[in-house]
Amino acid sequence: MENVASIFVKSIFVDNMIFAYFLGMCSYLAVSKNVKTSIGLGAAVIFVLVITLPLNYLLETYVLREGALAWLGPNFKTLDLSYLSFILFIAVIAAMTQLVEMAVEKFTPSLYASLGIFLPLIAVNCSIMGGSLFMQQRAFNSIVEATSFAAGSGVGWLLAIVGLAAIREKMEYSQVPLPLRGLGITFITVALMALAFLSFSGLKI
Amino acid sequence: MGKLISEKTKQVFLGPLSKNNPIGVQVLGICSALAVTANLKPALVMGISVTVIVAFSNVIISLLRNTIPNRIRIIVQLVVVAALVTVVSEVLKAYAYDVSVKLSVYIGLIITNCILMGRLEAFAMANKPWESFVDGLGNGLGYAVILVIVGFFREIFGAGSLLGFRIIPQSFYDAGYSNNGLMMMPPMALIIIAVIIWIHRSLNKELQE
Numbered sequence: 001m002e003n004v005a006s007i008f009v010k011s012i013f014v015d016n017m018i019f020a021y022f023l024g025m026c027s028y029l030a031v032s033k034n035v036k037t038s039i040g041l042g043a044a045v046i047f048v049l050v051i052t053l054p055l056n057y058l059l060e061t062y063v064l065r066e067g068a069l070a071w072l073g074p075n076f077k078t079l080d081l082s083y084l085s086f087i088l089f090i091a092v093i094a095a096m097t098q099l100v101e102m103a104v105e106k107f108t109p110s111l112y113a114s115l116g117i118f119l120p121l122i123a124v125n126c127s128i129m130g131g132s133l134f135m136q137q138r139a140f141n142s143i144v145e146a147t148s149f150a151a152g153s154g155v156g157w158l159l160a161i162v163g164l165a166a167i168r169e170k171m172e173y174s175q176v177p178l179p180l181r182g183l184g185i186t187f188i189t190v191a192l193m194a195l196a197f198l199s200f201s202g203l204k205i
Numbered sequence: 206m207g208k209l210i211s212e213k214t215k216q217v218f219l220g221p222l223s224k225n226n227p228i229g230v231q232v233l234g235i236c237s238a239l240a241v242t243a244n245l246k247p248a249l250v251m252g253i254s255v256t257v258i259v260a261f262s263n264v265i266i267s268l269l270r271n272t273i274p275n276r277i278r279i280i281v282q283l284v285v286v287a288a289l290v291t292v293v294s295e296v297l298k299a300y301a302y303d304v305s306v307k308l309s310v311y312i313g314l315i316i317t318n319c320i321l322m323g324r325l326e327a328f329a330m331a332n333k334p335w336e337s338f339v340d341g342l343g344n345g346l347g348y349a350v351i352l353v354i355v356g357f358f359r360e361i362f363g364a365g366s367l368l369g370f371r372i373i374p375q376s377f378y379d380a381g382y383s384n385n386g387l388m389m390m391p392p393m394a395l396i397i398i399a400v401i402i403w404i405h406r407s408l409n410k411e412l413q414e
Contacts, residue, residue, distance in 0.1 A: 025235035026319040133310035179406035191395035
C-alpha cells in the first residue's frame with residue numbers, strides 16, 4: 001500500500017509528465033491560454049489516463065508480454081507479442097476516448113459541455129500513449145500500482161497546465177520583445193518551471 | 206502534372222524547412238524534440254525515423270483518402286501510423302540497438318507525434334500521393350533540422366563531444382574549462398528552442414505575433 005502512495009506522489013512531482021518527459025507538449029502549449037479551459041483539458045487527461053492505463057496494463061499482462069499467454073495452454077508459453085503493443089495500445093486509447101466521449105455526452109451533458117471538445121484531441125495526446133509505454137517499461141506489480149501511476153501522472157499534468165495558464169494570463173500585460181512574443185516566451189516560462197521542478201528530483205520517497 | 210517537380214511541389218517541400226517549420230511555427234511535435242536531444246546521435250536517428258514515417262504514412266493515407274469513412278478516419282490514420290512505427294522500431298532494434306534503448310518510449314510516441322496527425326489531416330487527406338510524399342519529406346526534414354541543431358548545442362556544451370567524439374580538447378579542461386551539466390537537463394532544450402524561435406522570428410518579421 002505504501003508503494004502505491006509513493007508511486008502517486010512520485011509521478012506528480014519527480015517524474016512529472018511535462019517537466020521531466022515533455023509528454024503532451026503540443027496540447028500543453030496550445031490550450032494553456034486561460035485557466036478555465038486548461039482545467040477542463042487537465043481533468044479530461046486524468047479521466048482518460050485512469051481509464052486507459054489499467055486496460056492497457058491488463059492487455060500487457062495477459063496478452064502481450066513474453067509468456068503472458070500461458071493461460072491459454074502450455075503451447076503458448078514462449079509466445080512474445082510485445083511488437084504488437086504500439087498498435088494495440090493506440091487502438092485501445094482511440095476506442096476508449098470515443099466511448100468515453102459518447103458516454104459523457106449521453107449521461108452528463110454538463111460535463112460534456114466543459115470536457116467534450118477536448119476528448120477527441122486526447123487520443124493523440126502524447127501523455128496518454130506515453131503513460132501506457134512507461135507502464136510497460138516499468139513493469140508494475142499490480143493493476144492498483146498502474147492505476148495510481150495513471151492518476152499521479154494526470155494530476156501532475158493538470159498541475160503543470162494550470163500553472164502555465166495562470167502565468168500566461170498575467171503575461172498578457174507585459175512588454176515582451178516582439179520576436180519572442182507568444183511561442184518564444186512560453187517556452188522560456190516552461191523551462192523556468194521545469195527548473196523549479198528539478199529540485200524535486202532529489203526527493204527520496 | 207508534366208514535370209515531376211513542379212513549382213507547387215517545390216513550395217510544398219521548401220516551406221516546412223523555414224517559413225512554415227513544424228516546430229518553430231506550427232508548434233507540432235514538441236514532445237520528442239525536447240526529450241531525445243541530449244546527444245546528437247539519438248536526435249539524428251529520431252529525425253530520420255520521423256521523416257520516413259511522415260513521408261510514407263502521408264502516401265498511404267493519400268492513396269486511401271477517398272475510401273476512408275469520415276467518422277473513423279482518426280482511428281484509420283492511427284493504425285497506419287502505428288504499423289509504420291512498429292516497423293521502424295523493429296528495424297532500429299535490429300541495426301542500432303544502443304540508440305533504440307536510448308530513445309526508449311519516444312520511438313513509440315512517434316505515433317502520437319502531432320506532426321503526423323497534423324500533416325495527415327491537413328495535407329494527405331486532400332492531396333495526391335506524390336505531393337503528399339514531398340510534403341511529408343519536407344515536414345520531416347524541417348523537424349529533423351531543429352532536432353539536430355538542439356542536439357548539436359546540447360552535446361557540445363554539455364559533454365564537449367559530437368556523436369561521441371571529443372571536440373573540445375583536453376587542454377581546455379586543464380585550463381579550468383568544465384562541461385555545463387545543465388545542458389544535459391531537460392529545461393535547457395526548451396531554452397535552446399526558444400532561442401531558435403527568437404532568431405527565426407527576428408529574421409522573418411511576418412511571423413511575429
